Amino acid sequence: MDARVAVFAPSPQLTITIEDLDGEPDVHLHAGGQGFWQSRMIAALGVEAVVCATFGGETGRVLRTLLxxxxIDLKAREVAARNGAYVHDRRDGSRDEMVEMLPEALSRHELDDVYESALVEGIRAGTAVLSGPSDDxxxxxDTYFRLTSDLAGNGCRVIVDLAGDRLAEAVRGGPHVVKVSHEELGEEELPKLIQKAKEIASSCVHGVVVSRAGEPALALLEDQLYLVRMPQLEAVDTRGAGDSMTAGISAGLALGMSLTDAVKLGAAAGAVNVTRHGLGSGGGEAVRELGKRVELEPIEE
Structure with missing residues (x-):
């Protein structure tokens, strides 16, 4: 069977970005949101991304057309709850948020349907990424506890990249890999981050990867600690690097890589993403080549 990853993307976003083109405004409309950005990188790495998502309102109709x-293989559920959207101005080289429209809450039946879709597709694929919407x-x-537990209990490797209560609920369900930032853990010192990673890993987690901004990521893989070292690249836009790292890890696992090799691929995907303007973007060939240069340096305690 071909390599596949199911992506739970409960409410994608419509993104509108204004760039500068020879002194004139250049407007771009794209599908966005964490789950979609992850699925884009998964597909770039030669793995089929099966995206389970909801679409509602005017923004939802535009998103469906863009997708x-x-x-990607889109498993769409039409809903009454409208999708969110934002407008960013990048004409001066930075990313300035002009306006954001938050998504609406899913009804009980709408949530049941997208949950069921993610459960079925995750079990079929054997690997699943659980992403979050832009608003709580x-x-x-507790959707993330239930879905993580249900998928893991049926032989699916679950990778989560979440924050706050969503992260806590997913960890309680026993995912295969957790990717988290040092900001989310509220620590900067390496010894304290190691302790936090071990606490997460105690929930039957095989791997914990902690991104640390410009510092080498920390990885706790099957009880072994590593620093993830890779060549430095000049950043154009650092936003979305973490999502690309998560996508690379999930794609690597779906392709049958070891956990250590999958983390190397994820680190390379995150690094390539920062050299580009598009979120979740990057060529598969570039990621695979850079992945050869990623090193996992063991940490001895």
Missing amino acids: EGEH RVLPH
Whole structure:
């Protein structure tokens, strides 16, 4: 069977970005949101991304049209709750948020349907990524406990990249890999981050990867600690690097890589992403080549 990853993307976003083109405004409309950005990188790495998502309102209709041109297998549920959207101005080289429209909450039946879709597709694929919406009101936090537990209990490797209560609920369900930032853990010192990673790993987690901004990521893989070292690249836009790292790890596992090799691929995917303007973007060939240069340096305690 071909390599596949199911992506739970409960409420994608419509993104509108204004760039500068020879002194004139250049407006770009794209599908966005954490789950979609992850699925884009998964597909770039040669793995089929099966995206389970909801679409509602005017923003939802536009998103569906935009997604028709993407290389993903979309499992769409039409809902009454409208999708969110934002407008960013990048004409001066930085990313300035002009406006954001938050998504609406899913009804109980709408949530049941997208949950069921993610459960079925995750079990079929054997690997699943659970992403979050842009606002907490879209779905209850305990959805992530239930879905993680249900998928893991049926032989699916679950990778989560979440924050706050969503992260806590997913960890309680026993995912395969957790990717988290040092900001989310509220620590900067390496010894304290190691302790936090061990606490997460105690919930039957095989791997914990902690991104640390410009510092080498920390990885706790099957009880072995590593620093993830890779060549430095000049950053154009650091936003979305973490999502690309998560996507690379999940794609590597779906391709049959060891956990250590999958983390190397994820680190390379995150690094390539920062050299580009598009979130979740990067060529598979570039990621694989850079992955050869990623080193996992063991940490001895």
